[in-house]
Amino acid sequence: MAHLLGIRIQNYRSLKDLTLGRIGYGKGQPLPPIMCFIGPNGSGKSSLLDSFAFMADCLAEGVEAACDKPHRGGFSRLRTQSSTEPIKFEIYFKQRTQSRPITYAFEIEESNGVPIVVSERLQQRRKGQKHGRPFSFVNLNHGKGEVWSGQSTDREEGNEKHEVSLDDPGRLGITSLGQFKEHERILGLRAYMENWYLSYFVPDAARQLPIAGAQKHLNRSGDNLGNVIQYLQRSHPDRFQTILEKISKRIPGIQTIGFHKSEDNRILLRFNERGYTDPFYQQSMSDGTLKMFAYLLLLEDPEPHSFIGIEEPENGLYHKLLEQLAREFRRHAEQSANKTQLLITTHSPYFVDALKPDQVWLLEKDDNGETQARRTADIPTIEALKAEGIPLGSLWYSNHFEERFRG
Ligand SMILES: Nc1ncnc2c1ncn2[C@@H]1O[C@H](COP(=O)(O)OP(=O)(O)O)[C@@H](O)[C@H]1O
Ligand SMILES: [Mg+2]
Numbered sequence: 001m002a003h004l005l006g007i008r009i010q011n012y013r014s015l016k017d018l019t020l021g022r023i024g025y026g027k028g029q030p031l032p033p034i035m036c037f038i039g040p041n042g043s044g045k046s047s048l049l050d051s052f053a054f055m056a057d058c059l060a061e062g063v064e065a066a067c068d069k070p071h072r073g074g075f076s077r078l079r080t081q082s083s084t085e086p087i088k089f090e091i092y093f094k095q096r097t098q099s100r101p102i103t104y105a106f107e108i109e110e111s112n113g114v115p116i117v118v119s120e121r122l123q124q125r126r127k128g129q130k131h132g133r134p135f136s137f138v139n140l141n142h143g144k145g146e147v148w149s150g151q152s153t154d155r156e157e158g159n160e161k162h163e164v165s166l167d168d169p170g171r172l173g174i175t176s177l178g179q180f181k182e183h184e185r186i187l188g189l190r191a192y193m194e195n196w197y198l199s200y201f202v203p204d205a206a207r208q209l210p211i212a213g214a215q216k217h218l219n220r221s222g223d224n225l226g227n228v229i230q231y232l233q234r235s236h237p238d239r240f241q242t243i244l245e246k247i248s249k250r251i252p253g254i255q256t257i258g259f260h261k262s263e264d265n266r267i268l269l270r271f272n273e274r275g276y277t278d279p280f281y282q283q284s285m286s287d288g289t290l291k292m293f294a295y296l297l298l299l300e301d302p303e304p305h306s307f308i309g310i311e312e313p314e315n316g317l318y319h320k321l322l323e324q325l326a327r328e329f330r331r332h333a334e335q336s337a338n339k340t341q342l343l344i345t346t347h348s349p350y351f352v353d354a355l356k357p358d359q360v361w362l363l364e365k366d367d368n369g370e371t372q373a374r375r376t377a378d379i380p381t382i383e384a385l386k387a388e389g390i391p392l393g394s395l396w397y398s399n400h401f402e403e404r405f406r407g
Contacts, residue, residue, distance in 0.1 A: 006021030008020075018048070027093075040365075043365055043371060044371030052343070059190065075108070105122075105123075117169060143165060145163075147161070196309070197307065255274055295328075314350070320350055323350045326351045326353070336401045358375060358388075
């Protein structure tokens with residue numbers, strides 16, 4: 001599955017110019033399968049996570065709808081206050097382990113009060129090309145430009161260059177171009193981004209028992225947990241049983257998890273807890289258990305997401321459970337390399353304890369109010385202290401990640 005190697009975000013809220021990982025065949029360590037962002041309030045953690053959601057919304061609904069989501073409040077609120085430049089994104093990713101990486105970049109500007117896509121570019125090196133500039137196979141300005149079909153910018157392989165002129169300035173070109181078989185790479189990019197999942201799990205929402213039938217994937221708040229269970233039970237009955245057994249082993253205090261179909265066809269999750277003969281249903285389960293269940297279910301999805309972003313999973317979780325969850329996340333991300341990539345924001349040292357210095361970034365605002373990021377692996381002394389056996393979260397808690405950007 002596709003893997004994000006790096007990202008550059010410019011002029012998105014406090015992210016005036018933030019680069020993470022490796023971009024555009026450049027230097028820098030590629031992003032790991034699990035990455036965690038810590039930092040004070042207002043340092044830009046939510047903005048970072050939201051920038052992924054924003055890109056996905058741009059693709060799904062167009063840039064105006066993406067800017068106007070209630071929590072975003074329109075283009076002028078989103079663009080970094082001190083900037084007059086477009087909002088810019090650049091992602092660098094690999095479709096498969098063996099594929100040549102692709103850069104996808106686009107810019108959004110406001111024109112007569114309406115946000116539009118001002119430019120869009122996709123680049124990749126040619127087969128066998130080890131050095132030098134990658135070739136653009138999509139190059140659009142204000143919806144007009146050139147697109148190469150196929151898998152390379154090589155006529156010898158039967159690929160062709162087409163002139164294109166898109167009719168909706170508020171839509172990304174990959175939205176329409178990514179529907180055609182001859183644009184395999186664009187199709188791949190579109191499928192990759194459509195598969196991103198950004199969660200803000202609300203345990204209360206997950207206690208509901210919606211009737212609306214089977215749904216493939218958990219939504220942002222988790223209020224369709226019951227529907228997802230229903231889908232899994234119906235479409236992957238064997239797998240579903242294994243998933244329940246696997247998950248029940250990973251939640252402390254839980255012996256088995258089963259389900260019960262009510263007369264009106266709703267799925268009730270049945271948790272058998274140690275010490276009790278009678279089972280509990282999801283309405284009476286604790287926030288922590290439900291949360292743990294939902295996250296583990298996400299990881300066990302038969303059609304896993306390429307990318308999952310989670311905000312502050314610690315809310316409502318006992319610290320030992322949180323440590324366990326962090327270990328599960330890490331194990332999953334590292335074992336199934338190139339499957340799901342995880343991005344998590346947290347305030348909890350317990351979560352960070354389970355991670356390595358090259359998986360954790362510290363976000364801080366500099367004197368200009370702009371978000372800066374530092375990988376904890378790049379802080380001198382951290383690796384050495386970690387090697388002495390002090391967990392990373394404890395180093396953070398005991399002030400070893402001294403703040404650098406503030407005067
Ligand atoms: N358009 C903007 N320009 C500059 N800064 C902004 C803009 N919009 C929001 N901010 C600032 O971005 C900061 C980051 O907030 P947020 O991402 O919620 O941080 P965190 O999640 O780390 O607490 C806030 O201090 C907010 O004032
Ligand atoms: Mg936040």
